[in-house]
Amino acid sequence: MVEFAKGHGTLNDFVLLVDPDDERGLSDAQVRFLCDRRAGIGGDGVLRAVRARHIDGWDGDPDAWFMDYRNADGSVAEMCGNGARVFLLYLREEGLIPADADVVDFGTRAGLRRGSFLPDGRVRLWMGRPTVSSTTDTTVTVGGSSWPAWSVDVGNPHAVTFLTDADDLAALDLATMPDWAPAERFPGGTNLEFVEVLADDAVRMRVFERGVGETLSCGTGTVAVAAAMATVQGRTEASYEVQVPGGSVRVDLTDGQAWLTGPAVVVARGELSERDE
The missing domain is CATH 3.10.310.10 (Diaminopimelate Epimerase; Chain A, domain 1)
Incomplete structure (x- = not known):
């Protein structure tokens, strides 16, 4: 069984998984199954929390959490602003970052990003230089x-x-x-x-x-x-x-820099039966 969570940011919704040691790489078919709104859990994409050392080409902090984001069709995406807010909330709720951490750096395929938890429950993200x-x-x-x-x-x-x-x-x-x-x-x-x-x-x-x-x-x-x-x-x-x-x-x-501020919600947790394909 695989533990998962479901979350959304302004109704952009995601399946969330923790895989710190990269033991459960996802095939395109598995991503499509997870995101299927009838046969699977349902979502616009999958967010997998993995230690950055396992990501090819990453040259930053090897212990940083990396947001491995996949679109619903299985394709890899460089970045997801709504997903990143949900990802940070998920890390906090899973105890993967300190509960009192107000600022968190994390890896994405668009580079290092930084998020801040605001007192009103929203998350503010540094989005780089568009x-x-x-x-x-x-x-x-x-x-x-x-x-x-x-x-x-x-x-x-x-x-x-x-x-x-x-x-x-x-x-x-x-x-x-x-x-x-x-x-x-x-x-x-x-x-x-x-x-x-x-x-x-x-x-x-x-x-x-x-x-x-x-x-x-x-x-x-x-x-x-x-x-x-x-x-x-x-x-x-x-x-x-x-x-x-x-x-x-x-x-x-x-x-020249951008910050994105918005809500993040984790709505459910559960267990998923293993699938080979």
């Missing part, structure tokens, strides 16, 4: 409509589209993956955000996540949207409320 393309270098198409998009790197790739006043965010058909051009702009795929501007410091977005489909939230996507918004506004320091179908988060930008 990079925004100098122009709208991508065209994104949904149905028969196309828009220019900003390419943003938050440790993983994003294409951010700002809708016009004539567009209806809620009416977009994101049941299938939107197209983008040029195709070679994102050879490994990308996350696609569609944004309605509500005010100078507030936006609403929907997202089609690489390897998952439309999700109710995407933490790195909210940071990508905030970084693109700041670029459009010509601002180097800014704070934004980013509303997603699963709730809202806050993104702060200063000196």
Whole structure:
């Protein structure tokens, strides 16, 4: 039997596992099973807590906890902002970090990240330095409509589209993956955000996540949207409320760096029967 937990950040949900010595590497099929909402537990991805020494290419603290994140289709992802908040809460609740630790460093495939537990129960993450393309270098198409998009790197790739006043965010058909051009702009795929501007410091977005489909939230996507918004506004320091179908988060930008603040919840724990495939 394998112990697991289930958690979410603004309804972006995950299966959580502890495997400190890398004894239970997951196949793509096992990840798909875990994330299957009928045959498995259900989730947008799997978060596995493993000591960083077991991760190929890691050259930082070997004893750091590493967030081994997999998308629902089994593919590996560099970073997950909502998942990282849930991951840190899980580490604390499992006793894997001190209960009184307010600040925690942890590893991801996008590099070292730092999270802080806030008194109100939210978690604040340092998200590194997002990079925004100098122009709208991508065209994104949904149905028969196309828009220019900003390419943003938050440790993983994003294409951010700002809708016009004539567009209806809620009416977009994101049941299938939107197209983008040029195709070679994102050879490994990308996350696609569609944004309605509500005010100078507030936006609403929907997202089609690489390897998952439309999700109710995407933490790195909210940071990508905030970084693109700041670029459009010509601002180097800014704070934004980013509303997603699963709730809202806050993104702060200063000196080229980004911080993401939002809720994290662990909702259940259980035991899973072993599977070989």
